[in-house]
Amino acid sequence: MWVWSKLSGIQWMDAWEERFYGNPNAVINVLKGGKSTRVEVYAETEQEVLDIQKQFGGSVRKLVHKNWAAMVEPDRPPIKIRSKMIVTQKRDAEARAELEKEFPGRHIVQIPADMAFGTGDHATTSNCLRFLVDVASELKKNGQRWDILDLGCGSGVLAIAARMLGADSGLALDFDPAAVTVAQRNVELNGQKFIDIGQADVLNWEPSRKYRVVVANLFSTVLQQAFPTIVESLEDDGYLIISGILKEQWPETQECAEEEGLVFSDVLTRGKWVSARARLG
Ligand SMILES: C[S@@+](CC[C@H](N)C(=O)[O-])C[C@H]1O[C@@H](n2cnc3c(N)ncnc32)[C@H](O)[C@@H]1O
Structure with missing residues (x-):
C-alpha cells in the first residue's frame, strides 16, 4: 500500500476536491490554523502514486498497514x-x-x-x-x-x-x-x-x-x-x-x-x- 501526499494552501481546497472527487482513497485535511491542507491519495501500487506525483509533485511513501480500506x-x-x-x-x-x-x-x-x-x-x-x-x-x-x-x-x-x-x-x-x-x-x-x-x-x-x-x-x-x-x-x-x-x-x-x-x-x-x-x- 502506497500513499502520495502534498501540502498546499487552503485556497486550493476546492481544486483538490474537484481533481479527486469520487476517489474513495483521497483524503483532504485542513491543517491546524486553517491556512493549509494536506492532500493524500492511497493506492495499491507504487505506479499509481508515482503517476500522481508526476502530475502534481508532492511526496510518495510506502505504508505498512494491511487493512487500508478500514484505515481510510x-x-x-x-x-x-x-x-x-x-x-x-x-x-x-x-x-x-x-x-x-x-x-x-x-x-x-x-x-x-x-x-x-x-x-x-x-x-x-x-x-x-x-x-x-x-x-x-x-x-x-x-x-x-x-x-x-x-x-x-x-x-x-x-x-x-x-x-x-x-x-x-x-x-x-x-x-x-x-x-x-x-x-x-x-x-x-x-x-x-x-x-x-x-x-x-x-x-x-x-x-x-x-x-x-x-x-x-x-x-x-x-x-x-x-x-x-x-x-x-x-x-x-x-x-x-x-x-x-x-x-x-x-x-x-x-x-x-x-x-x-x-x-x-x-x-x-x-x-x-x-x-x-x-x-x-
Ligand atoms: C462521487 S462518486 C458517487 C458514488 C455513488 N453513486 C454515491 O452517490 O455515493 C462518483 C463516481 O463516479 C465515477 N465517475 C466519475 N466520472 C465518471 C465518468 N465520466 N463516467 C463514469 N463514471 C464516472 C467515479 O469513479 C465514482 O465512482
Missing part, C-alpha cells in the same frame, strides 16, 4: 435516511438482524468500506438517498412502476437503495473497474437481483433505452458535459437526481441543465455541496 474509512454509526432506510458499513448477517430489530420496517443497506466511493456518509450520497426516498414515495402514491439508471455508481449504494425502495430493475455504470467490482459485490451482499453493473465512461456512453429515474452523483464539470446524454436516457415524465456540485459551481451547472430542458424542483445545499431534483419541462 473508519467505522461509524449507521446513517438514517428519512424514516425509511439505514445505511451501515457492517457486512455481516448478525449486524443486519440487529438493525432490523432496532429499526423495524426500514430498509437496511449494507455497504462496507472498500475501494469505491459511496458508503452513505458523504453529503452528496445521503442527499441522493433522501431524494430517492421522496421520488419512490411519489411514484408509489401514483401507482407507477419504475426503474433506475445510476451514473457514476461507485459502491452501487444508490442503485441498491432504489431497488429496495421499489425499482423493478436498474443499470449502474462507472468508469472505474474497481468500483464495478465493488458494486457487484455489494449488490450480492444486499441480496439484490435485476441490477446490471457495467463499466462505461458517461461521457462516451450512449443509452439504448430510457429510465423513469436517473441518478448521477458526478462532479459538476462531468455533469455539465453529460447533460445531453442524461436527458436522452430520461423518460419524458421521469425524475432526475444530481449531486456532487460545489456551491460556487451550481449556477453554471443549473444553466447547462436548463439548456437541455431540465426544470429543477428541489435544490438542497449541505455544507459546500449542492444536490438537486429535476424533471423535463
